[in-house]
Amino acid sequence: MTAPPRALDPLTYFPAPRLQHFCSQCGTPVTYRVPADDNRERALCDHCGAVHYQNPRLVVGTVPVWGEHVLLCRRAIEPRHGYWTLPAGFMELGETTLQGAERETQEEAGARVEMGNLFTMIDVPSAEQVHVFYLARLLDTDFAPGPESLETQLFLEADIPWEELAFRTVSTTLELFFEDRRKGSFGVHTPTLAPLRAAVPAGS
Amino acid sequence: MTAPPRALDPLTYFPAPRLQHFCSQCGTPVTYRVPADDNRERALCDHCGAVHYQNPRLVVGTVPVWGEHVLLCRRAIEPRHGYWTLPAGFMELGETTLQGAERETQEEAGARVEMGNLFTMIDVPSAEQVHVFYLARLLDTDFAPGPESLETQLFLEADIPWEELAFRTVSTTLELFFEDRRKGSFGVHTPTLAPLRAAVPAGS
Incomplete structure (x- = not known):
């Protein structure tokens, strides 16, 4: 088995490994190299011929609105347990x-919504993710925390717990939402989030 | 090893298997079942505890414009060898x-472009993909087919080979592009492509 192309943080990636050691099709150890008809390293199986591509994942969510309020959830799971978020999660196959x-x-x-337009598509290359948020209108206030939430609560703009938001895609989406609401019209926004830790310049 | 949850067409999935038989982390056969804290079947490794999620993939491309013309490529690879497409492909990690x-x-x-706005985000649930196209302006006409293309050619709307386009996301994006161009303003469009073969109603 060749050396993996990069180290992964097991706390971040366990129990969902992104680093592949074995062929998922036939169980043979994979090797990392650039296939003949390709231009980047892939996990290859020399036994069954499988090429194991890895691609960024989509996270999908909403900005659920009730009058002047926005609905947030407090996370009951890692990462960012206890922090507030817009409802969002990994997109599943077939949807x-x-x-x-x-x-x-x-x-x-536990919220029933009328779905609105696409609002943000945020690139997060450092996390190998793209986050997509739709506008949504709550149909009633009979919401309640699901198994992955500690609390669900409506917030006015002035009361948003900015310092306790779980993810930058959430704060970015909320900032853009309140900005557009003041303007009276909602666009589609496609920002990119730069890595939090900037690279240290050579020689510094 | 438990039975796989569904049959996959090897012609479609080889050499990039989507159906997992072995844990990619430790090489043990996986079992398919719903984890305790989840609500859908996953490939689980009872040896190392890995949960192998599968999620839709992003395909990203452009509508490269040169005056009244749009640049298309004729595919040198399967699927849809010999058919015309907008330049597009699977999004890679880190970009x-x-x-x-x-x-x-x-x-x-081989085209140099000035990138423009997001134009279409098209859901293709039957292919487990989301296709994203940006508007782009060609900087010159020094384009040339890359290894995955047979030809590259500029087309006026009247000359688009509609019957020889490779994918419905390409024809949909081109239709929306010419529609918006006639209107004089380009929006962001988020259609969903329904499966080509509709389900046969029970009893028919």
């Missing part, structure tokens, strides 16, 4: 981004 | 959707 966003809103906040 | 779209435009068409 659309909109269906996934609505499902996560139901699962995390 | 943004915009960077991936620009990279694919360079790789497939």
